[in-house]
Amino acid sequence: MPITRRDFLTNVSKAAAGYPAMLALGMLKSSPAHAFKLEGNGNGKHIIILGAGLAGMASAYELTKLGYKCTILEARSRAGGRCWSVRRGTVSKENDLPGQTAAFDAGMYFNAGPSRIPHHHELTLHYCKELEVPVQVYNNINEATYYFAEGKGPLSNKKIRVREIHNDVRGYMAELLEKAIDNHAVDMNLTKEDGEKVIEYLRAEGGLDIDKLYRASDRRGYIEHPGAGEKEGKIADPHNLAEIIQSGLMEPDFYNVSEYVHELQMTMLQAVGGMDNIAKALEKKIPGMIQFGAEVTSVNNTENGVTIKYKNNTGNHELKGDLCICTIPLPVLSNIEHNFSSDVSRAIDYIPYISTSKIGLQFKRRFWEEDEQIYGGITHTNNELTQIFYPSNDYLGKKGVLIGYYNFNEKSNRVSGLNYLQRQQLALQKGRLIHPQYDSTFETSFSISWNKTPYNLGGWALYNAENRRTLYRALLPPEKNVYFTGEHMTYLNAWMAGAFESARKTVTDIHARVTEQRIAYPSSS
Numbered sequence: 301m302p303i304t305r306r307d308f309l310t311n312v313s314k315a316a317a318g319y320p321a322m323l324a325l326g327m328l329k330s331s332p333a334h335a336f337k338l339e340g341n342g343n344g345k346h347i348i349i350l351g352a353g354l355a356g357m358a359s360a361y362e363l364t365k366l367g368y369k370c371t372i373l374e375a376r377s378r379a380g381g382r383c384w385s386v387r388r389g390t391v392s393k394e395n396d397l398p399g400q401t402a403a404f405d406a407g408m409y410f411n412a413g414p415s416r417i418p419h420h421h422e423l424t425l426h427y428c429k430e431l432e433v434p435v436q437v438y439n440n441i442n443e444a445t446y447y448f449a450e451g452k453g454p455l456s457n458k459k460i461r462v463r464e465i466h467n468d469v470r471g472y473m474a475e476l477l478e479k480a481i482d483n484h485a486v487d488m489n490l491t492k493e494d495g496e497k498v499i500e501y502l503r504a505e506g507g508l509d510i511d512k513l514y515r516a517s518d519r520r521g522y523i524e525h526p527g528a529g530e531k532e533g534k535i536a537d538p539h540n541l542a543e544i545i546q547s548g549l550m551e552p553d554f555y556n557v558s559e560y561v562h563e564l565q566m567t568m569l570q571a572v573g574g575m576d577n578i579a580k581a582l583e584k585k586i587p588g589m590i591q592f593g594a595e596v597t598s599v600n601n602t603e604n605g606v607t608i609k610y611k612n613n614t615g616n617h618e619l620k621g622d623l624c625i626c627t628i629p630l631p632v633l634s635n636i637e638h639n640f641s642s643d644v645s646r647a648i649d650y651i652p653y654i655s656t657s658k659i660g661l662q663f664k665r666r667f668w669e670e671d672e673q674i675y676g677g678i679t680h681t682n683n684e685l686t687q688i689f690y691p692s693n694d695y696l697g698k699k700g701v702l703i704g705y706y707n708f709n710e711k712s713n714r715v716s717g718l719n720y721l722q723r724q725q726l727a728l729q730k731g732r733l734i735h736p737q738y739d740s741t742f743e744t745s746f747s748i749s750w751n752k753t754p755y756n757l758g759g760w761a762l763y764n765a766e767n768r769r770t771l772y773r774a775l776l777p778p779e780k781n782v783y784f785t786g787e788h789m790t791y792l793n794a795w796m797a798g799a800f801e802s803a804r805k806t807v808t809d810i811h812a813r814v815t816e817q818r819i820a821y822p823s824s825s
């Protein structure tokens with residue numbers, strides 16, 4: 301049966317490896333910084349902002365510069381929303397589970413939400429610079445990490461260095477294409493000279509030998525390292541292509557997307573000491589504006605403005621403002637009373653969010669560095685773990701925190717159905733298949749399933765071509781006096797840049813309305 305691109309995209313976004321596959325297909329976009337220089341004054345118009353995540357705080361920060369009065373209602377006792385790092389003493393609670401407190405050592409942390417900034421997310425980096433948040437390189441690509449396929453294939457159930465599979469597959473692909481060109485099986489209108497140049501290129505790219513065959517090279521690493529004297533070093537034979545395929549190592553869980561996909565290409569960056577330092581720096585710029593522990597319960601457009609109802613530990617309250625910026629994630633907003641139109645209401649109810657989970661595991665020894673020479677990067681598996689992230693900070697330190705799983709969709713649903721201890725057991729049981737050192741070095745864990753976390757109920761908005769055209773568009777214009785804002789209102793889902801871009805767009809739209817200027821973000825010029 302032929303499959304349309306749309307069916308394919310829909311299926312792919314549902315697939316277990318949806319996120320990397322979506323990246324591979326360009327469904328999650330990159331973010332340039334656009335000009336943003338607004339003039340005129342908001343003259344104290346009162347803007348009520350729902351949510352003190354990056355979008356809410358960036359909106360308040362920019363609006364305050366323009367003379368608006370901002371009040372942010374934030375349900376949690378902290379700012380930052382999804383921009384959240386877990387440290388000693390961090391507490392969280394998921395629906396149907398008791399609260400948990402992180403018992404990491406002082407100075408240890410992991411990023412439960414964002415962990416990497418693409419070098420071309422200019423706006424995120426702009427705010428890091430403006431807010432004086434130091435950044436460092438995040439090592440997203442590491443050929444020394446592993447592929448671990450659970451299954452029945454001959455290469456299954458053993459850890460294999462990424463560099464072996466990458467170079468073997470690249471080599472075999474080059475050899476196959478070279479043979480096809482030699483046999484005139486490639487219909488690309490190449491002259492004989494051009495064909496020869498392509499073959500030369502393939503020899504270099506794939507590491508083919510003089511006979512244009514792929515045999516092993518040191519690109520895939522050594523089984524005996526070269527050294528002094530007679531120690532020449534030894535390389536192993538390549539893995540057999542059929543065995544690689546039969547073992548599932550060419551399936552989506554193991555696609556080599558990170559090397560190529562725009563969003564994951566090196567250089568990637570992270571905030572030094574935890575990504576939530578970006579949120580903390582933003583919070584400092586808007587002193588006194590956030591009311592914490594204020595859970596919004598209803599949002600109503602009125603004749604001249606908005607009325608927001610919320611509850612906190614002193615009871616139920618009402619706040620009136622001129623305009624409202626609503627950054628509440630849609631699965632949460634869906635359970636909040638409002639008087640929006642039916643189209644808007646339907647969009648809020650039906651735009652799906654990805655299920656995603658992470659666990660931080662603290663170890664008393666950085667065995668991945670000491671024993672296995674892994675400094676940052678990601679090990680990929682096809683089991684529930686999906687990925688193990690090695691820290692790109694404090695190299696050669698004493699202890700460290702790994703992200704023991706970072707998974708999506710069905711795999712995330714499976715772990716989010718477990719309690720904290722069961723998740724830890726699963727992470728350790730599956731992780732020790734790759735790193736037996738887990739047994740003697742594990743100390744403590746902290747897990748999060750975003751789909752079960754109150755005030756988020758999901759990782760990020762998941763769009764396909766269909767709901768982009770319909771549901772998304774219903775939320776683009778303001779609903780009378782309410783502006784929907786946040787990563788879900790952009791093509792930069794799953795990125796902090798989405799929150800920042802969206803904030804700038806809303807600030808521009810509000811300023812255009814209040815000051816009666818014809819301005820837009822991004823400007824069309």
Ligand SMILES: Cc1cc2nc3c(=O)[nH]c(=O)nc-3n(C[C@H](O)[C@H](O)[C@H](O)COP(=O)(O)OP(=O)(O)OC[C@H]3O[C@@H](n4cnc5c(N)ncnc54)[C@H](O)[C@@H]3O)c2cc1C
Binds near residue numbers: 750760797
């Ligand atoms: C697992 C994960 C990994 C990610 N990885 C990356 C990455 O590597 N790089 C990157 O750039 N981005 C990444 N992101 C995306 C990034 O974190 C988000 O795009 C961004 O933080 C969203 O900001 P926001 O302000 O739109 O939403 P949020 O941060 O969700 O803010 C919404 C706010 O509304 C509050 N709220 C909710 N309900 C109520 C209510 N009833 N009353 C009052 N307040 C309420 C919430 O508490 C929250 O503070 C990741 C996200 C996740 C979940």
